Amino acid sequence: MGKGQLSLFAEESDQMISIKEASHHVGVSVASINNWIREGLLNGEHKGVVSRASLDQFTTRMTGIGKLKSRANKLRKDQHDHIRLTDHILDAIQRGENGEKISQEYEQSLSESYRNREGVYYTPKKIVDDMFKQIKGDISAKSFLEPCCGGGEFVVAALERGFRPENIYAFDTDPNAIAITRHRVVSLTGEECKNIICGNFLLLSQSIDKKFDYIFSNPPWGKKADKTEKERWAQIYQTGSSLDSCSLFLAAALRVLNTDGLLGYLLPEAFFNVAAFADIRKTVLRNNIIQVADYGKFSTLITRAQSLVLSNSAPQEEVNCQIGATHYIRKQSSFSTLPQSIINFLTDSEDNDVISYLYTLPHRTLRGNARWALGIVTGDNKNILKAECGAEDVPIYRGRDITKNGFKKPTRYINRDLSHCQQVADVSYYLAPEKIVYRFINDSIVCCVDKSRSYILNSANLFIVEDSFPLTNQQVADMLNSDLMTWLFKHIFRTHKVLRGDLEQLPLFTGYFDVYSSFSEDSLLSYLHITRHDGTYRIKKIAFSNPFQGQGKS
Template identity: 40%
Template sequence: MEQLSLFGELPPATIAIKESASRLGVSTATIRNWIKTKYLQEAGKGRITLESLEKFQEEVSGKDKLNKRANKSLKDSHDHKNIVSVFLEKKILSPSVSEKTGMEYEASLSDSYRNKEGIYYTPNEIVRHLFSVPEAETQGATFCDPCCGSGNFVIRALELGFKPENIYGYDIDPVAVEMTKARIYRATGYKSDKFVVADFLNKATLPENKKFDFIYTNPPWGKKIEKKSKKIIGSILGAGNSLDTSSLFFFACIKCLNNNGQLGLLLPESFFNIAVFETARRQALALSIERLIDYGKVFKRLVTNAQAIVLRNRTTDTFAAISCETLGGVFQRNVESFRYNPRSILNMHCNDVDSATLQHILSVKHITLKNNALWGLGIVTGNNKKCIKSSPENGYIPVFKGADIQPYFLKQPSAFIPSDMNLYQQVAPLQFYKAKRKLIYKFISSRLCFFYDDKQRFILNSANMLIPKESFPISTKILGELLSSEFMNWIFLRIFNTHKILRSDLELLPIHSQYLTNMSRFNERKYLEKLDIEKDSNGTYRIKN
């Protein structure tokens, strides 16, 4: 028996969660996750035991991990005033200022600063391909780059024949503005006063704002703006629910564009297909889109594709051709073919014949999964290394990963976790996992892959699940077979072209339930016959002649 002190057993020493987060260099949310995964021991509201923290530092986090975190902090540290001073004094005044200077400046910025401001300077080869205007149209015309960066679009404007006195620009970074002005002077001998250190979004919301004949730019991707400010700017610009930075710049550029003026924007892939940008896409389709371009993965630090839109500020001509330029080739589409898409998705990878087939499929009466199913995420353990075993143990249950899910079978489980669901960071309601019938599917995948589960299996967060409501007119098993079919995968690829299987996308897929009610198993051939669709030898689906 342990000796007690004069005043009884002393309570364990504790430390505030906020203080422990500061000590480890992490967020308080991370500390709470470590409490939930039993790395740290809670000791009353907002506190943990000092002993568990010290043990965690010594045995779990370890010196190497803490050093890595410290090194990352150093990498993310950013003395922007000093960097600005160096480039203004030494680089910008140099007679050799060029695109390379911009690359050097971008490289000097920390990862955290680039991410915060959404800074990704546009490579010259992209600028030259995107910004292409006949010289006759540049004479006397005004040009603006609202986010001029190192000045690549501005130099391209000079090459195309725009007069330096008719070229304008904005940027919140004084180095960017001075760099661009220096490049103009070096190229033409003209000392421009048309470039301003200012936030173009704020300029565009003013009652009186200058308008331009041509605007080409690469706006900040994911720039961090306060939610309240976004709503105010979005309200003034008429952006609706499209309040991402890229969307706000799109609406700001439209507002500052003369009638029949031309706009070219380099944007993240999400602008063209994700729900939050739908208002922006509808606005684009109301105008005259001339080109849609996919450049693939342009920026080293980003996994998303860079895509572009070029349009005229005039009412659209329904029969006008839009040039779709992708890595797979170039083809023409009319604007109506995009308007028919769910959420006005600009699926530029879908050619005109595929688009006509899609229009036909979507025109036939159908239902969707929206408001017709319950949806659940797989278990987020918070620490897979600690929680998951590769073989069964007492008190452990099998759990399935996304990689285990195949269209018509499930691999044998290779992961086992403790059955106590309170151990984990995130768990869907237990009744979802224990539903009599549900569909489980891969989350990270370019193909739809569903498995019909009637054994109440548990899944990890590389998989998700859906449970059709009792009122849904077809069986869960048939639904799973339909969603995994080649036909539905063809539809999914032609509309969404993504590597994540999102609930919001699944909820838009057409389900022609009237042709499925009498099936005991899904039969694609019979389903296609009802839809007047045929599959050719190349695996492509077409309207029957």
């Protein structure tokens, strides 16, 4: 993720009690406080503040207060003394110690909670070197920008590649990161670099009248900030609903990239395949993508790191896709035609041809054709859920309890009065005579039709197909549970969560049930004129005038 962008957004108000103070008071994240405000559990009528009375009332009422305190204790343990760390880093710089070593020590000294909050994960040198392979030719007179320089890995690589110190510009809001980067430049060149500035690139880029030939960076990913402020930046940089900090920094960089200039960004896997990034992906696809690469996980990342290198020029067709030692070419237009403009570059061209073919066939989707609800958030599973069923209790199922054939035997029970739970959908959804429940935390679709009016926890979600849709709940579940749909889901979305937005994009071949009265995997493949091939699928080589001609009722 990014590197030390500490003050990206406006400061919080000090009226009533600030959201930050509230988070410290109960020992949870700022994001949790914001979620409770949105859910109506706390009074937060004014931006950035919350009613202290509502906070005290909520924490007193919540049976999970013990859990909140334990989280507070954990947060207190996961902290570092930033003042002492700063003194140590500046002393090391004054002693003239090795800049790379100082940078590594600084990163390793930052607490995990601090990194997560600020999006601070410095970039391994081998990844920077790989991204720089796309910089070719004589660049001695070219300009280079690093919007979020952190410990200076990209800046050092630019110097080693041949950029002149006076042509290198870098920003970061962390004074320590700036001090380290400047020290590394002086150590390498013997020159002070006046263009390495402690400041917020999102703000400063609006007044920069210079265009840059090369912009390479690892921006902050998922920096915690007030949603209103992110929406303000999104409006300025026209990122639509793409509010993540890495989207904002990419859009800001594109504003100051020269015509035919090169931009290289290290980004989270979600940037390429999650619906929240769809708008910024559309912006990216209006440029010429040169390479996308997957580097897996590094440091303490829980997501894969992937890079994007593009030119500020009209799109060309060939995109080099790199996954470890594997390289292949994809057509850039093949990304634009996918749902939500997903850049599924981990899928090779042959597999993507099958995906494109399936979307050309007659189909319907769940978008606008189902009612959706989330599983129950108790706020304190340990104390609210029970292993034995009491007189007032009913079964409640986790995601892992869902199979393609129904629920497993219940192992958890909950009081039928759900008023003590933190978040509950309209109870009528859970008690519907028929609904489809599915695992939420999963890398493939596992769902079943529930007719037992059962409750589910938030590791599962549900939807009910509208009566006007041409398929029944069971027919939809059969198709979603198919091997083909799992293959399609993994080759388009590749997420570890089954999101509503993704399910709403999958093609449901409603005409199949006009031909076949019951579902089977083989008959679905026959209907679609595709075949299994070495663990994947291929289009049958047939005369393609009417792929459904000649099939009768089964």
